Amino acid sequence: MDDREELIRKINELEEKLKRCQQRQQELENLIEEYNDVLKKQFQVFDDFFEKLGTKKMIDPLTRVYSKDHFLKLLSYQHQRSFEENTPYTIFFVKVKLPEEEKERILMRVGKVLKECVRVPLDSVGRYSDDTFALFVVDASKTLAPKIKERIENFLKNISGIDYKVVYKSYPEDFMDLDKILSDLEKAVS
Numbered sequence: 001m002d003d004r005e006e007l008i009r010k011i012n013e014l015e016e017k018l019k020r021c022q023q024r025q026q027e028l029e030n031l032i033e034e035y036n037d038v039l040k041k042q043f044q045v046f047d048d049f050f051e052k053l054g055t056k057k058m059i060d061p062l063t064r065v066y067s068k069d070h071f072l073k074l075l076s077y078q079h080q081r082s083f084e085e086n087t088p089y090t091i092f093f094v095k096v097k098l099p100e101e102e103k104e105r106i107l108m109r110v111g112k113v114l115k116e117c118v119r120v121p122l123d124s125v126g127r128y129s130d131d132t133f134a135l136f137v138v139d140a141s142k143t144l145a146p147k148i149k150e151r152i153e154n155f156l157k158n159i160s161g162i163d164y165k166v167v168y169k170s171y172p173e174d175f176m177d178l179d180k181i182l183s184d185l186e187k188a189v190s
Helices: 002-052 068-085 100-117 145-157 178-189
Strands: 089-097 124-127 132-138 163-171
Touching (some): 068 089, 089 178, 100 132
Antiparallel strands (some): 124 132
Protein backbone atom coordinates (compact mmCIF):
# COMPACT_ATOMS: atom_id res chain seq x y z
CA MET A 1 0.00 0.00 0.00
CA ASP A 2 2.87 2.34 0.69
CA ASP A 3 4.12 2.25 -2.87
CA ARG A 4 0.69 2.93 -4.22
CA GLU A 5 0.17 5.98 -1.94
CA GLU A 6 3.61 7.28 -2.86
CA LEU A 7 2.78 6.88 -6.54
CA ILE A 8 -0.56 8.72 -6.13
CA ARG A 9 1.17 11.51 -4.24
CA LYS A 10 3.76 11.89 -7.03
CA ILE A 11 1.02 11.87 -9.66
CA ASN A 12 -0.81 14.65 -7.77
CA GLU A 13 2.41 16.65 -7.52
CA LEU A 14 3.03 16.23 -11.23
CA GLU A 15 -0.53 17.25 -12.04
CA GLU A 16 -0.07 20.42 -9.94
CA LYS A 17 3.21 21.20 -11.70
CA LEU A 18 1.51 20.63 -15.03
CA LYS A 19 -1.27 23.06 -14.09
CA ARG A 20 1.28 25.71 -13.04
CA CYS A 21 3.21 25.20 -16.28
CA GLN A 22 0.03 25.52 -18.33
CA GLN A 23 -0.88 28.72 -16.47
CA ARG A 24 2.61 30.10 -17.04
CA GLN A 25 2.41 29.15 -20.70
CA GLN A 26 -0.91 31.01 -21.02
CA GLU A 27 0.57 34.08 -19.29
CA LEU A 28 3.52 34.05 -21.68
CA GLU A 29 1.22 33.68 -24.69
CA ASN A 30 -0.82 36.66 -23.44
CA LEU A 31 2.37 38.72 -23.07
CA ILE A 32 3.46 37.80 -26.59
CA GLU A 33 0.04 38.79 -27.91
CA GLU A 34 0.21 42.16 -26.08
CA TYR A 35 3.73 42.74 -27.42
CA ASN A 36 2.55 41.98 -30.96
CA ASP A 37 -0.32 44.46 -30.54
CA VAL A 38 2.10 47.15 -29.36
CA LEU A 39 4.39 46.49 -32.33
CA LYS A 40 1.46 46.66 -34.76
CA LYS A 41 0.42 50.02 -33.29
CA GLN A 42 3.97 51.36 -33.58
CA PHE A 43 4.20 50.29 -37.21
CA GLN A 44 0.81 51.87 -37.86
CA VAL A 45 2.04 55.15 -36.36
CA PHE A 46 5.10 55.04 -38.63
CA ASP A 47 2.92 54.22 -41.65
CA ASP A 48 0.59 57.10 -40.84
CA PHE A 49 3.53 59.46 -40.37
CA PHE A 50 5.16 58.59 -43.68
CA GLU A 51 1.83 58.65 -45.48
CA LYS A 52 1.27 62.23 -44.29
CA LEU A 53 4.87 63.34 -44.86
CA GLY A 54 4.86 66.46 -47.00
CA THR A 55 1.08 66.63 -47.30
CA LYS A 56 -1.45 69.18 -46.09
CA LYS A 57 -2.09 66.95 -43.10
CA MET A 58 1.44 67.65 -41.91
CA ILE A 59 2.26 71.10 -43.30
CA ASP A 60 -0.03 74.12 -43.27
CA PRO A 61 -0.19 75.10 -46.97
CA LEU A 62 -0.31 78.86 -46.34
CA THR A 63 2.35 79.38 -43.69
CA ARG A 64 4.58 76.35 -44.49
CA VAL A 65 4.87 75.46 -40.79
CA TYR A 66 3.48 72.29 -39.23
CA SER A 67 -0.29 71.81 -39.07
CA LYS A 68 -1.85 71.83 -35.62
CA ASP A 69 -2.41 68.07 -35.55
CA HIS A 70 1.15 67.26 -36.56
CA PHE A 71 2.60 69.87 -34.22
CA LEU A 72 0.64 68.39 -31.30
CA LYS A 73 1.98 64.91 -32.13
CA LEU A 74 5.54 66.23 -32.15
CA LEU A 75 4.90 68.13 -28.93
CA SER A 76 3.47 65.04 -27.26
CA TYR A 77 6.54 63.06 -28.31
CA GLN A 78 8.85 65.83 -27.02
CA HIS A 79 6.97 65.99 -23.72
CA GLN A 80 7.35 62.24 -23.20
CA ARG A 81 11.01 62.36 -24.17
CA SER A 82 11.70 65.28 -21.81
CA PHE A 83 9.99 63.41 -19.00
CA GLU A 84 12.03 60.25 -19.60
CA GLU A 85 15.36 62.06 -20.05
CA ASN A 86 14.70 64.78 -17.47
CA THR A 87 15.43 67.57 -19.96
CA PRO A 88 13.70 70.95 -20.18
CA TYR A 89 11.80 72.49 -23.06
CA THR A 90 9.65 75.58 -23.50
CA ILE A 91 6.37 76.08 -25.36
CA PHE A 92 5.68 79.50 -26.88
CA PHE A 93 2.34 80.77 -28.20
CA VAL A 94 2.36 83.71 -30.59
CA LYS A 95 -0.95 85.38 -31.40
CA VAL A 96 -0.97 87.96 -34.20
CA LYS A 97 -3.64 90.54 -34.98
CA LEU A 98 -3.73 91.14 -38.70
CA PRO A 99 -5.39 93.56 -41.07
CA GLU A 100 -7.90 91.53 -43.11
CA GLU A 101 -6.74 92.88 -46.49
CA GLU A 102 -3.19 91.52 -46.15
CA LYS A 103 -3.89 88.55 -43.91
CA GLU A 104 -2.50 85.78 -46.13
CA ARG A 105 0.70 87.62 -47.03
CA ILE A 106 1.40 88.52 -43.41
CA LEU A 107 0.64 85.01 -42.13
CA MET A 108 3.13 83.61 -44.65
CA ARG A 109 5.72 86.11 -43.42
CA VAL A 110 5.04 85.33 -39.74
CA GLY A 111 5.47 81.58 -40.40
CA LYS A 112 8.79 82.23 -42.13
CA VAL A 113 10.02 84.57 -39.38
CA LEU A 114 9.12 82.11 -36.61
CA LYS A 115 11.04 79.32 -38.34
CA GLU A 116 14.06 81.66 -38.41
CA CYS A 117 13.77 82.12 -34.64
CA VAL A 118 14.28 78.45 -33.81
CA ARG A 119 16.70 75.66 -34.62
CA VAL A 120 14.83 73.60 -37.20
CA PRO A 121 14.61 70.52 -37.02
CA LEU A 122 15.36 70.39 -33.26
CA ASP A 123 12.62 72.88 -32.46
CA SER A 124 9.22 73.03 -34.12
CA VAL A 125 6.75 75.67 -35.25
CA GLY A 126 3.09 75.00 -35.92
CA ARG A 127 -0.01 76.94 -36.86
CA TYR A 128 -2.19 76.40 -33.83
CA SER A 129 -5.21 78.32 -35.08
CA ASP A 130 -6.09 80.92 -37.68
CA ASP A 131 -4.06 83.66 -35.98
CA THR A 132 -2.00 81.75 -33.40
CA PHE A 133 1.30 79.95 -33.81
CA ALA A 134 2.90 77.54 -31.34
CA LEU A 135 6.58 76.73 -30.95
CA PHE A 136 8.51 74.38 -28.75
CA VAL A 137 12.20 74.80 -28.12
CA VAL A 138 14.10 71.80 -26.76
CA ASP A 139 16.70 72.15 -24.02
CA ALA A 140 15.34 75.61 -23.22
CA SER A 141 14.87 76.06 -19.50
CA LYS A 142 12.88 78.78 -17.76
CA THR A 143 16.03 80.91 -17.43
CA LEU A 144 16.68 80.82 -21.19
CA ALA A 145 13.04 81.31 -22.27
CA PRO A 146 12.93 85.14 -21.81
CA LYS A 147 15.84 85.53 -24.24
CA ILE A 148 14.05 83.38 -26.81
CA LYS A 149 10.85 85.39 -26.30
CA GLU A 150 12.85 88.59 -26.87
CA ARG A 151 14.34 87.15 -30.07
CA ILE A 152 10.87 86.21 -31.34
CA GLU A 153 9.56 89.70 -30.55
CA ASN A 154 12.54 91.33 -32.29
CA PHE A 155 11.88 89.29 -35.43
CA LEU A 156 8.16 90.09 -35.32
CA LYS A 157 8.85 93.84 -34.96
CA ASN A 158 10.22 93.76 -38.51
CA ILE A 159 6.79 92.81 -39.90
CA SER A 160 4.79 95.97 -40.41
CA GLY A 161 1.08 96.10 -39.78
CA ILE A 162 0.73 93.51 -37.03
CA ASP A 163 0.18 93.45 -33.33
CA TYR A 164 1.28 90.36 -31.47
CA LYS A 165 1.44 88.73 -28.09
CA VAL A 166 4.02 86.13 -27.05
CA VAL A 167 3.58 83.91 -23.98
CA TYR A 168 5.48 80.84 -22.83
CA LYS A 169 5.73 78.12 -20.22
CA SER A 170 8.73 75.93 -19.45
CA TYR A 171 8.83 72.26 -18.57
CA PRO A 172 9.30 71.10 -15.79
CA GLU A 173 9.30 74.37 -13.83
CA ASP A 174 5.89 75.64 -14.96
CA PHE A 175 3.97 72.48 -15.80
CA MET A 176 3.74 68.71 -15.95
CA ASP A 177 0.29 68.29 -17.54
CA LEU A 178 0.59 69.02 -21.26
CA ASP A 179 -3.14 69.32 -21.99
CA LYS A 180 -3.68 71.76 -19.15
CA ILE A 181 -0.77 73.98 -20.13
CA LEU A 182 -1.94 74.16 -23.75
CA SER A 183 -5.33 75.32 -22.49
CA ASP A 184 -3.65 77.85 -20.20
CA LEU A 185 -1.49 79.20 -23.02
CA GLU A 186 -4.54 79.51 -25.31
CA LYS A 187 -6.26 81.60 -22.63
CA ALA A 188 -3.14 83.70 -22.05
CA VAL A 189 -2.94 84.85 -25.68
CA SER A 190 -6.65 85.44 -26.19
